[in-house]
Amino acid sequence: MKNIIIFGAPGSGKGTYSDEIVKRYNMGHISTGDVLRAEIKGGTELGKIAQGYIDNGQLIPDELMIDILAKTYDSMPAGKGVIFDGFPRTIAQAEALKKMLAERKHDMGLMIELIVDEETLLARLLNRAKEQGRADDNEVTIKKRFEVYHNQTAPLSAWFEKEGIRNTFTWKGSKDVMIGEIFDFLDKVNG
Numbered sequence: 403m404k405n406i407i408i409f410g411a412p413g414s415g416k417g418t419y420s421d422e423i424v425k426r427y428n429m430g431h432i433s434t435g436d437v438l439r440a441e442i443k444g445g446t447e448l449g450k451i452a453q454g455y456i457d458n459g460q461l462i463p464d465e466l467m468i469d470i471l472a473k474t475y476d477s478m479p480a481g482k483g484v485i486f487d488g489f490p491r492t493i494a495q496a497e498a499l500k501k502m503l504a505e506r507k508h509d510m511g512l513m514i515e516l517i518v519d520e521e522t523l524l525a526r527l528l529n530r531a532k533e534q535g536r537a538d539d540n541e542v543t544i545k546k547r548f549e550v551y552h553n554q555t556a557p558l559s560a561w562f563e564k565e566g567i568r569n570t571f572t573w574k575g576s577k578d579v580m581i582g583e584i585f586d587f588l589d590k591v592n593g
């Protein structure tokens with residue numbers, strides 16, 4: 403399988419669909435949010451730095467994030483495709499990803515954009531707050547994350563469009579339908 407970049411607003415289901423894709427196509431999975439949360443849990447230096455940003459709904463600075471991403475990528479088993487979940491989130495990160503992969507003679511593969519209305523996103527995140535107790539899933543921080551998404555991350559859609567690898571999937575009220583559409587698409591790509 404080619405590499406896949408899964409893209410969408412907070413709560414759009416990047417992690418959920420990544421898990422399904424990983425199982426079906428036996429790929430590697432890099433969730434930058436999970437990497438950072440593991441660092442926080444482990445009480446590392448990086449975790450301490452990351453926590454301040456995450457708790458405020460802000461992005462971790464690009465240089466730091468790009469470094470973490472490259473190290474994580476190089477630790478993955480070679481030969482399988484990787485899903486990038488939560489990265490890139492800025493144009494600078496996207497340019498860095500493209501360059502990092504090119505240096506390794508790999509390419510970005512496909513981008514899958516999940517399009518979900520904001521009312522649904524908010525409901526999901528508030529529900530996740532109850533179930534998983536993620537510190538950044540409270541109403542104030544969620545609003546901040548949406549704002550950061552609109553200002554810094556959403557413009558990347560056009561960047562991927564220009565790269566010719568953007569593919570959109572719109573939420574129509576059913577997870578099974580969404581997964582079915584994504585699998586149909588990836589099956590075709592896989593031949």
Ligand code: ATP
Binds near residue numbers: 410414495547
């Ligand atoms: P969801 O996982 O439901 O899609 P999300 O996209 O907000 O929601 P994560 O991807 O887990 O959640 O990210 C959580 C936080 O981790 C972000 O709000 C940000 O502070 C930090 N973070 C994760 N990835 C990056 C990145 N590529 N660049 C900068 N900060 C990041």
Ligand code: MG
Binds near residue numbers: 435
């Ligand atoms: Mg996630």
